[in-house]
Amino acid sequence: MHLRSAVLCALLLSSRAIFCAPAVPLAAFVQEDQYSQPRLSPDGKHIAITARVASNDRFVPVVVVYHLPDMKQTGAIRFPLFEVPAHYHWVSPTRLAIAKGREFGSREGPMATGEVVAAEFDGSKSQYLFGYNMFRSSSRGDRYGDDYAYGQIEATSRKRDGHLFLTSHAWEGNHSLLYDIDSAKATRKLLADLPMPDLGFVLQQDGAPRFASGVDDQSNAVVFRLDDASGRWNRLPATGARRYEPFQFSSDGRDFVARYSEKGEPDQLVREDLATGKRTVLFEDPLGDYTGEMYGTSALPFAAYSSVGIPRVRYFDANGTDAVLHKQLSAQFPGQHLNFIDVSDDKNLILFSVISDRDPGSYYLFDRSTMKAEMLFSAMESIDPAQMAERRAISFKARDGLELHGYLTMPTHAKDTRLPLVVLPHGGPHGIYDHWFFDPDAQFLASRGYAVLQVNFRGSEGRGVNFKESGYRQWAGKIMDDLIDATRWTIGQGEVDGNRVCAYGASFGGYASMMLAAREPDLYKCAVGYVGVYDLKLLAKPANNRHDEVRASFVRKYVGNDPAELTRNSATTHAARIKSPVLLVHGGADKIAPVEHAEAMRAALIAAGRPPEWFLAPTEGHGFYDTANRTAFYQKLEAFLEKNIGKGTAAK
Numbered sequence: 335m336h337l338r339s340a341v342l343c344a345l346l347l348s349s350r351a352i353f354c355a356p357a358v359p360l361a362a363f364v365q366e367d368q369y370s371q372p373r374l375s376p377d378g379k380h381i382a383i384t385a386r387v388a389s390n391d392r393f394v395p396v397v398v399v400y401h402l403p404d405m406k407q408t409g410a411i412r413f414p415l416f417e418v419p420a421h422y423h424w425v426s427p428t429r430l431a432i433a434k435g436r437e438f439g440s441r442e443g444p445m446a447t448g449e450v451v452a453a454e455f456d457g458s459k460s461q462y463l464f465g466y467n468m469f470r471s472s473s474r475g476d477r478y479g480d481d482y483a484y485g486q487i488e489a490t491s492r493k494r495d496g497h498l499f500l501t502s503h504a505w506e507g508n509h510s511l512l513y514d515i516d517s518a519k520a521t522r523k524l525l526a527d528l529p530m531p532d533l534g535f536v537l538q539q540d541g542a543p544r545f546a547s548g549v550d551d552q553s554n555a556v557v558f559r560l561d562d563a564s565g566r567w568n569r570l571p572a573t574g575a576r577r578y579e580p581f582q583f584s585s586d587g588r589d590f591v592a593r594y595s596e597k598g599e600p601d602q603l604v605r606e607d608l609a610t611g612k613r614t615v616l617f618e619d620p621l622g623d624y625t626g627e628m629y630g631t632s633a634l635p636f637a638a639y640s641s642v643g644i645p646r647v648r649y650f651d652a653n654g655t656d657a658v659l660h661k662q663l664s665a666q667f668p669g670q671h672l673n674f675i676d677v678s679d680d681k682n683l684i685l686f687s688v689i690s691d692r693d694p695g696s697y698y699l700f701d702r703s704t705m706k707a708e709m710l711f712s713a714m715e716s717i718d719p720a721q722m723a724e725r726r727a728i729s730f731k732a733r734d735g736l737e738l739h740g741y742l743t744m745p746t747h748a749k750d751t752r753l754p755l756v757v758l759p760h761g762g763p764h765g766i767y768d769h770w771f772f773d774p775d776a777q778f779l780a781s782r783g784y785a786v787l788q789v790n791f792r793g794s795e796g797r798g799v800n801f802k803e804s805g806y807r808q809w810a811g812k813i814m815d816d817l818i819d820a821t822r823w824t825i826g827q828g829e830v831d832g833n834r835v836c837a838y839g840a841s842f843g844g845y846a847s848m849m850l851a852a853r854e855p856d857l858y859k860c861a862v863g864y865v866g867v868y869d870l871k872l873l874a875k876p877a878n879n880r881h882d883e884v885r886a887s888f889v890r891k892y893v894g895n896d897p898a899e900l901t902r903n904s905a906t907t908h909a910a911r912i913k914s915p916v917l918l919v920h921g922g923a924d925k926i927a928p929v930e931h932a933e934a935m936r937a938a939l940i941a942a943g944r945p946p947e948w949f950l951a952p953t954e955g956h957g958f959y960d961t962a963n964r965t966a967f968y969q970k971l972e973a974f975l976e977k978n979i980g981k982g983t984a985a986k
Contacts, residue, residue, distance in 0.1 A: 360965060360968055361716065362714070363774055363778045365961075368385065368715060369713055370383070370713060373675075375428075377427040380402060380455055382397055384397055384398075394418075395418045397412075417447075420435030421433050423490050433450050433485075433486070434447050434465070448465055448466070448485045450485050450487060450515075452518070461518065465480075484502070492540070497514055498515050504531070510527075512524070525543055528567055533546040540587065542587075545590075554575075555575050555578040555579065578593070580592040581593065582633065601623040603618075621642040623640070628673060632656065636649060643727040643739065670690040671689055672688050673686060673687045682701065683699060689771055690772065691772060693722070697709070698710060722777050725742070727739070732819045738790065738791065740787065741788045755825070755831065756836050757837045758786050759837070760839070763793045763846075765795050766794065778968065785829065787820060791816035792816055813846070817846060821857065822857075833859070834979035836859055841864075844864055851914050855913040856913075860974065865926070868906050868932070874889055906937075909938035910942040915947070916947070917946060917974045918949070919949045922953065922954065924954070925955060925956070936948060949967065949970055
């Protein structure tokens, strides 16, 4: 069926048809990832993967374990509704430690609750290891009581003896604790106690803690190092580095790698000698942070790539064993990115993924003894990559001369066709960035004939601390300038129709869509806000506990705390300037962007005489999970775009 559609499309294009869109069913985009987070057991006999299993009107994540190589299911670990496996690790050849998370909406990754549980691969011998339900849920609850803290798995024992290392971050107080926990007995041993909150610990391969790192109130790097002679944790002298985060030791413990940025420029990946402090730069890019560090048979990474543009893997030793194998395997998947995920302890089996701009990804198992790779799963089985659109890496100069980067997803179209454009600002806006890999929203819109523009405006992650901080308190200012400049640059390239442009985004992207329509009412012909934040005063709620205070401190950095400034920069304030049609979509149970945001925006538009289209799903959170609601939203989005900027056809 896919081949016939492609041939028909080619014939139509050759006869100079205005537009030909592949008939990709909406259901293909509604399901999201069916499989994710695969982890290979240390002995290579099992693989654990998160599978989305149908349950009533939604798909719920379940950790499913398969035996290798026959792929026979041997177990499944389920959680109550809205509780999910945030991430997990094999702590022995048969046992998994799982950090629990909670779903607040499809537009927000599962938020770890700080609870950690463990179970055998068949679901037996489960133990509650850490968390606020310790007293009631753990076999050691009487001994330890509830943990009024957030637990984070730092590492697992290289002995594969069921032990894991966990950092405890107290809800109240200023201490960071490191425990060695026996996942079978649920017993724990305190390894470190530092009088500073929110530190992460780095352990050597033998399980000995060596570093603890974090940031101070001014967002400068703070690093502690354990001195063996005295047994004391010493804070390293301030070097002025904006970011310095050791995170992985070599097998012999003599070297480690760290994320490093001296003055806030894009992060480097450096290798450092523990004894001498000598640093070697493994990866640097003047445009973007290193990312995607890749591990093989060694404890240290052998490759990485830049966060900017189309990923190009850079090997630290091109003749190394892992690099040579990676190049050989990558040659079998031209135009795609291949990533090593896990290697069995005997180095014989390698679990890897293959993904691209058009392909949401597939997982393979490579056997060195046979030199063969077998596909295990596809992330979104309903997606045919041949029907997806190209994602082009773009760059341009903003009005103040700053070079910006992003992506333009372009459907197949006739040479003289100008497509309608959807500008898709990402959420966050800080700590997040758009990348080249498969994007469900962009591909859905492209499958309906729309060009899709995504830009990493200032404030985005991926280009260093300074670039991110340059977007602080610029939500309504320079960030909007960047998006407008990106829109005009794209129109100027001649492939999109400047008279048919719409803005659509989720969370901060919803705010941005409203502000763009207010700032440039003649440029943006419609605006869609999905689970958006619109009244900035609602972000600055009083803090009731330490968690709220941490959140409030970030809000103050991002948007300030002056009531007049918050009012001035709120989308609700500028509703009267919006001339174009608006669609507001929200979840009634949204805890990230409470529904009051959407209600305030709706009321402001009504007061301005521009009542928006409205879609409220009362039981949904920050993004919809229920299949019916997701389907209804995409249908409403498609109809709204068609009504206001036309179908995917050329301007006449």
